[in-house]
Structure formats: structure tokens, C-alpha cells
Amino acid sequence: MGLDIYKLQKEFPTLQRVIGCNRLVYLDNAATTHRPKAVIESIKEYYEKYNANVFRSGHYLARESMKRYITAQQTFLSFINAEGEGVVVFTKNATEALNALAFGLTYKDIVEGNLKDKIVVTTYLEHNSNLVPWLRLQDFGVKVKLIPLTDDYDIDYDHLYSFLSEHHKNILICSITHASNVTGTVVDITKVGAMCKEFDIPFSVDSAQGLAHASVNVKEAFIDFLAFSGHKIYAPFGIGGLYISNRRLDRLSGFIVGGGTVERVSETRAVYKPISEALIGGTPNVEGAVGLTAALRFFTELGKDAIFSHEKELVEYTFEYVERFSKDFSGKFKYVGPKNLNRKIGVFSFYVKGYETTDPVRFLDEEGVAVRGGKHCAHLFHRYANIPYTLRASYALYNSKEDIDIFFDVLEAYLKMT
Numbered sequence: 001m002g003l004d005i006y007k008l009q010k011e012f013p014t015l016q017r018v019i020g021c022n023r024l025v026y027l028d029n030a031a032t033t034h035r036p037k038a039v040i041e042s043i044k045e046y047y048e049k050y051n052a053n054v055f056r057s058g059h060y061l062a063r064e065s066m067k068r069y070i071t072a073q074q075t076f077l078s079f080i081n082a083e084g085e086g087v088v089v090f091t092k093n094a095t096e097a098l099n100a101l102a103f104g105l106t107y108k109d110i111v112e113g114n115l116k117d118k119i120v121v122t123t124y125l126e127h128n129s130n131l132v133p134w135l136r137l138q139d140f141g142v143k144v145k146l147i148p149l150t151d152d153y154d155i156d157y158d159h160l161y162s163f164l165s166e167h168h169k170n171i172l173i174c175s176i177t178h179a180s181n182v183t184g185t186v187v188d189i190t191k192v193g194a195m196c197k198e199f200d201i202p203f204s205v206d207s208a209q210g211l212a213h214a215s216v217n218v219k220e221a222f223i224d225f226l227a228f229s230g231h232k233i234y235a236p237f238g239i240g241g242l243y244i245s246n247r248r249l250d251r252l253s254g255f256i257v258g259g260g261t262v263e264r265v266s267e268t269r270a271v272y273k274p275i276s277e278a279l280i281g282g283t284p285n286v287e288g289a290v291g292l293t294a295a296l297r298f299f300t301e302l303g304k305d306a307i308f309s310h311e312k313e314l315v316e317y318t319f320e321y322v323e324r325f326s327k328d329f330s331g332k333f334k335y336v337g338p339k340n341l342n343r344k345i346g347v348f349s350f351y352v353k354g355y356e357t358t359d360p361v362r363f364l365d366e367e368g369v370a371v372r373g374g375k376h377c378a379h380l381f382h383r384y385a386n387i388p389y390t391l392r393a394s395y396a397l398y399n400s401k402e403d404i405d406i407f408f409d410v411l412e413a414y415l416k417m418t
Contacts, residue, residue: 003302003310005400011036012398022368025403030181030209030347030394031372032231035295039234042294043287054286055260055277065286072289076241079296080226081217086245087276090284094208095129097227097242098175100279101204102133104252105173106140116141119167121174121201123147123155124384127181128377130206130227134175142172149384152338153183161195168199175203175225178210182378182390183337184315184347186214193222202248208232208240212396213311213345215304224248230288234396235295239288242279254278299397307397311346314395314404318348321408329415336390346395349376351387352411354418360391360411367410 009015014034017024026034046068052061054069076088091097109115120134124146134144145167147160155176164171174196179186189205196203204225207216212233218226225248230239244252254261254272258281263271272278299307322335334351338344352360361373373391375382382388393407 003306003397005310005398008302009398009400011038013037013040015398019368019370020366025369025406027393027395027399027403027407028370028372029396029399030232030376030392032237033212033234033396034398035234035236035291036298038298039236039291039294043236043291046287046290053283068293069284069286069289072293075293075296077243079216079300080211080243081219082243082245085218086243087249088241088243089276089279090239090241090289091280092238092285093229093231093240094206094227095229095240096280097240098129098204098206099133100242100255101175101225101227101252102137103255104275104279105202106137106142107253110140115172117143117170118172119143119145119170120172121145121147121160121163121176123176123187124149124381125153125155125177125180125183125185125187126378126380127177127206127208128379129208130175130177131380146380147176152340153180153185153336153385154338154340154343155187155192157188157191160192164195164199164201168201171199171201173202173204173225176205178205178207178216179214179345179347180378180381181209181347181394182349182376182381182392184344184349184394185338186210186343186345188343189216189223190221193220196224197222202251209345209347212299213308215308218243218245230292230295233295234298236288236291238285239292244276244279249275252279254281256281258282260284302397310397311395312341314346314399314401315341315344317401318346318393318404321404322348325408325412325415332415332418334387336385336387346399347392348394349390349392351389352391352415358414358418360414363414364407364410367406369407369410371407 012034050064052065054066073088077083148156202224206227208229211228224245226243231237252275261278261281325333332353336349371393
């Protein structure tokens with residue numbers, strides 16, 4: 001059964017806003033999604049009934065709070081089919097998770113000076129969060145290999161395989177996005193994972209954009225590390241995480257050490273807990289973990305297949321507009337993304353001529369349509385594609401074809417005006 005979108009929209013209070021004289025049409029979901037009532041109420045209930053620090057005290061509230069924190073970890077592992085395969089360490093977001101990975105994976109080698117000529121493999125599709133932490137390792141002798149893209153904005157899998165085959169002895173990690181936040185390209189992570197497994201190369205996936213829009217199965221894709229941000233899958237800000245497979249746990253060192261990370265401390269040294277407890281120290285975001293549990297349950301109860309099917313319909317519907325606008329506004333409008341819609345999520349970016357002098361984002365906002373313009377924290381992609389900026393509309397499970405109609409109606413008025 002398909003989703004009842006108009007009934008579903010009522011579960012999201014923010015979507016009931018009126019901007020000026022228009023209802024809000026929210027198409028900036030690649031930046032953040034809105035939260036359903038179930039998530040908002042779960043946080044309210046937590047603070048009213050269970051608020052306490054975790055893994056510290058032994059009183060009733062602390063036990064109840066810890067139970068909910070552990071439930072969040074178990075719920076997430078189940079969501080990515082990772083039960084028994086590894087652990088998840090909660091962070092603020094995918095950015096912190098990827099920094100923890102880059103640091104934790106290399107700390108010992110940095111101390112011992114063993115990183116010279118080691119290689120990190122990534123791509124031109126990446127968000128800065130899965131690029132800058134690796135680029136910083138160049139200060140210690142690491143080389144960063146960027147896999148080129150095809151004409152259809154997918155990664156060149158043949159080039160990737162050839163490089164992994166030739167250089168696997170020196171490759172530190174292969175770290176690749178699940179889905180691009182500019183083009184909407186969905187990378188075949190199962191294919192990449194099989195390549196990495198063949199050469200015993202650690203494989204990391206940045207699923208900040210992918211988790212809410214495409215299936216993740218860490219077993220099938222041989223994923224060693226997976227980073228995510230909860231706020232892009234209907235959970236609160238400030239909760240994300242790093243999944244770590246059991247086979248790679250001993251490769252990492254602690255990233256933020258201090259409270260909660262040590263077994264004992266002397267005047268000269270600290271003895272750390274297992275990395276699942278010692279990667280990130282300090283008081284964790286228990287409220288965010290509770291909200292994440294509610295968000296994943298909300299998502300699961302709606303049904304992944306129903307959600308993905310609905311979003312695929314929106315992608316196909318949008319592409320009809322893309323083809324018409326590319327013809328009617330040739331020279332003013334350019335679609336930047338794959339034409340293979342089977343490997344695309346609902347993220348659509350366009351080069352719109354005249355952005356420098358007249359802001360299409362502001363024009364759309366005046367009609368109640370929320371989108372984003374710029375480089376979207378993907379500076380290297382825009383440089384690679386020779387496109388100075390893009391206008392982006394990105395979808396979530398609560399968006400409708402009517403939302404898309406309104407977006408393109410307003411965009412058409414803008415293009416005719418400029």
C-alpha cells in the first residue's frame with residue numbers, strides 16, 4: 001500500500017506553517033528533514049520521566065535512561081542489518097563520526113611516523129565531511145586518490161577496481177559516499193564493498209544522504225565503517241554515529257578522550273576502555289538517542305519499500321520537468337545529475353543563469369518554497385564539474401507531486417523574468 005502523503009504531512013508540525021500568504025513547500029531535506037510528532041513527543045516524555053546521565057549512576061532514573069540509550073544503539077544496528085556484526089558509537093553527526101574515523105584509524109601511525117605513502121581512496125562526489133578529514137592527513141604523508149566520475153555523474157567503477165588492484169598494499173581505507181548531496185547519485189556500495197573485500201581494504205560509507213532514501217545492509221555490502229546524521233532521517237539535531245564492524249574494532253584509537261573512556265588513570269598514563277566505549281568521551285546526547293529511536297521506528301512502521309517507491313515516483317515526475325525546462329530554457333537552465341533514474345535519490349540540482357545578480361533562492365522563498373543554493377559543502381565536485389554553484393531541491397517522504405509543481409511554477413516565473 002502506498003503512502004497517504006496528505007495524512008502523513010499532518011504528522012509534521014513544521015509543515016503546517018504558512019510563509020507569507022503561501023503554505024510552506026519544504027524542499028531542503030538534504031540539509032535537514034523535519035521531525036514527526038512521534039519524535040517530538042519521545043523527547044518530551046524523556047525529559048519529563050527519565051532524564052539522567054548514562055553509564056554513571058546506579059539509581060532508577062539512570063538505569064531507565066541507560067536502557068533507552070542502549071535501545072537506540074540496538075535499533076540503529078537492526079536498521080542497517082548489523083546485529084552481531086559490530087557496534088555503533090553515537091556522535092554529534094556524520095562529520096564528527098568521519099573525523100573520529102580518520103583520527104582513530106591513523107593516530108598510532110602518526111605517532112610512529114608510518115603514514116608516508118599510505119593512500120586514502122575517495123571520489124569527486126564527496127561532501128566536505130568525507131573529504132577534508134582525509135585531506136588533512138596529507139600533512140603526515142598520506143596521499144588522497146580521487147576516483148573520477150562518468151559522464152552520468154556516477155563513479156568510474158572500472159577505474160576504481162584497477163586502482164585498488166594495483167595499489168591495495170598501500171591503501172589505508174576506501175571511503176565513499178552512499179548518495180551525493182548535489183547530484184543525487186546513489187553509489188553501488190555493494191559493488192565497491194566487494195572490491196574492497198577482495199583486496200582486504202577497509203571500506204567506509206558516508207551515508208548521511210543515503211540512509212533515509214536507499215537500503216543499507218552492512219553484511220551484503222561488506223561495510224566496515226558507516227557514518228550518519230540523525231537529523232537527515234527525521235531525528236533531532238546533535239545525534240549521529242559511526243558504525244564499526246567487529247573485524248575492524250582493534251584498528252581504532254580514541255578520538256575524544258576523558259569522561260567515560262578510561263578504566264583507570266595514574267599520574268603518567270590512562271588505561272582505556274574498549275573502543276566502543278572509548279572512541280568518544282563525555283556525556284552523550286541521550287535525548288538525541290531517544291529521538292533517533294522514535295525516528296527509526298516511525299520510518300520502519302511506514303515501510304521502507306513504500307517510502308522508497310514514493311520517492312522514486314517523485315524522481316520520475318521531476319525528470320519530466322527537467323526535460324521540458326532543459327529544452328524551453330536552454331542556456332538559462334542546466335540539470336546537474338544522472339539520467340539513470342534507477343541510481344538516483346530525490347536530490348535535484350540545477351545551474352541557473354543569473355544567480356550572481358538575482359537570487360533564485362530568495363525569489364522562491366517569497367512564494368513559500370524552501371530550497372538551497374550554492375556549493376552545498378561539495379566544493380570539489382563543483383570545481384570538477386566546472387559549475388560555479390547549483391540550485392538544489394531535495395525531497396523527503398512527506399513531499400508530494402503538488403510540491404514539485406509549485407517549485408517548477410515559481411522557477412519558471414523566475415527564469416522568464418531573468
